Amino acid sequence: LMNSVFPPELRFAISKLFNKFFKLFSTFCYFDITEIDGVNTNELYNAVQLYLSSSVSIAGNRLSLTRAVNSSSVTFGLSNNDSIVDTFNSVTVVWEHIVTQRQTQTFAWRPMPEEKRGFTLRIKKKDKNLILDSYLDYIMEKANEIRRLNQDRLLYTNSRGGSLDSRGLPWESVPFKHPSTFDTLAMDPVKKQQIMEDLKDFAECQSFYERTGRAWKRGYLLYGPPGTGKSSMIAAMANYLRYDIYDLELTEVKSNSELRKLLMKTSSKSIIVIEDIDCSINLTNRNKKQSTGSYNEPEMLTGSGLGDDLGDGNTITLSGLLNFTDGLWSCCGSERIFVFTTNHIEKLDPALLRSGRMDMHIHMSYCTFSSVKILLRNYLGFEEGDLNDVVLKELAEVVDRAEITPADVSEALIKNRRDKERAVRELLVDLRSRVERNEKNGKSRVQNVSLEEQENRAFDSLYAEENGGEEEEIEDNICKSSDDCS
């Protein structure tokens, strides 16, 4: 009727009036979130879509499925003109997904999709101020989290030596698909559990870090002989927390300021790794700095700390590295984990070892009885009880004295993995011959042991200094009680 009787202008005015009138008495208010806002893609639209896909159980009759590039999982979404109910802070809201045909355009800056898509959020007027801002923030946060979990993780390197890529980033990335997990990692189960709990506490306790004024980051130092699983441990950590990894090649970094730039371009929820720290930095640099007293803020703030090492070839200094890990710059962004690895802990500068720098020192040791059992399970499928007691007893007897790395054990097991009995037999032969060899070169063995003891002693004295005598391999398990975590 309206169409035929009234001219279009009047019709428009009437419908506007009607809407106004309607709105005045309506108990609801509506918010439209369109996919394309002017010419820009509306970030909120994508966020809402992701959010709804997770919070909404697959209850709707018709859902759309999407799988993003670089993602290994599928997300659900609302189909056309479907609606869904959500509650937030015990307020109920309704989301509707609206798809309409776009009118043909005479002119556009760029081709627009045929359909106009958007979400409409319906909230009771009285609830609007109560939740709108916090609800939208919550949705954005949730969506980012989902995006991170869905996406394949990345392994970044700075091997390009300071040059930037097309997007101006100093890091190069590849998908990270290392299969190592805490389950496959052969080490003392108690120690493993401690590390996993520490990581979990770290990832979940933002409030703890805020309350105590600590930067939200954590440092681990992994040390031990080659082939004991330091790199595997890092991969396991990344897989456990689902963090990206930045593998920092210190020898490619030319100056402290470049180091800072690299750090600033890392994302939060990531592990920053420096392997073989003793080989990649000239530790003598620090002595110079030490004699000038402070090696912290002044250099950092003025950016002039690079000058004094020119001519050295490698102008990265230990002080620069320490600023990197715990100076003010380390907190640009949050949720960072720093992991350093070394084969020679005794070579490290005490400044790197003092507490507060690296929160946890983790010794990756030669195979113990419990770690051999883990490897037997992983490689041959032996569960507890599958092996007979005689074999187990012998294993327990020789494995410590054989001083064999998990890498060597894995090699031995892979070689004969088709014939399990034989694999175990040959492993035992190998272990026994190693014990014999070690005992024959009794001298070098003693040296080995004393080296390890040296390391321990170096630590002990360090802790004695710093912590008033407390000595533990794994220390400072912060945020243990559950009420710390909210």
Ligand SMILES: Nc1ncnc2c1ncn2[C@@H]1O[C@H](COP(=O)(O)OP(=O)(O)OP(=O)(O)O)[C@@H](O)[C@H]1O
């Ligand atoms: N603790 C372990 N648990 C399971 N597998 C291990 C362990 N240690 C070593 N391996 C096996 O040995 C291989 C080499 O180990 P990895 O690279 O982690 O040693 P690393 O300690 O980093 O040595 P390097 O000091 O030379 O870098 C791994 O691919 C893995 O298969």
Ligand SMILES: [Mg+2]
């Ligand atoms: Mg390694």
